Amino acid sequence: MSDSKELWLQVHGTIPDLRVTLGRASSNAYATDPKMIGFMAARYKFVAKMLEGCKTALEAGCGDGFGAPVVAQAVGQLCCTDIDEATLQDNARRLSFTRNVSFEYFDFRERRYPTQFEAVYCVDVIEHIYPEEEAAFMTNLAASMLSFGVAIVGTPNQTADQYASENSRKGHVNLKDHKSLRALLERHFHRVFMFSMNDEVVHTGFYPMAHYLWAIGVGPKF
DSSP states (O other), rough: OHHHHHHHHHHTTOOOOOOOOOHHHHHHHHHHHHHHHHHHHHHHHHHHHTTTTTSSEEEOTTTTTHHHHHHHTSSSEEEEEEOOOOHHHHHHHTTTTTTTTEEEETTTOOOOOSEEEEEEEEEEEGGSOHHHHHHHHHHHHTEEEEEEEEEEEEEEEEGGGGSSSSSHHHHHHSOBBHHHHHHHHHHHHEEEEEEETTEEEEOOOGGGOOOOEEEEEEEEEE
């Protein structure tokens, strides 16, 4: 007689016992508003799909590295940078299973990266950069790319700010709507493509009703 319990226990026993710990911010999201984990994963999945096949990619503002394993599956080598040294050290320890990922301190407000990448991206970063720091940040980011490079910038829509948490609002000093986000990338890239996002769904719908915005810049202007 077949025994489904026995079958399941056999299958379950073949799963490697890898215990992965989330970082500080991601753990807090999972504990206090767990649906955010779905949103975060969907954002990084979009980046991974857009950059699939790139030999080299760089993330500016990787935070606690939640999205690094997602993008790492799609690219050859991934360099994750941030300005929080303690978090970067924690990332390197927790995410050591990602063999093609490095974590490095780097401040794009100050200079360009010494080598150039096929792709650069930042997810939930530009809204934390003060407006007076924005030009230097974007100029150095674009200068860190190859001539045929692709840049992806994801950020909450300014029109959705009324629904943001108090803690989010405190850190959001440079929110964009679709017009200002497009204008920003057009100053630094020859071609710009815009997308919208609501929850986990990426689309090309009516921008003011989107919770999240994506801009993809192609061909940096040196």
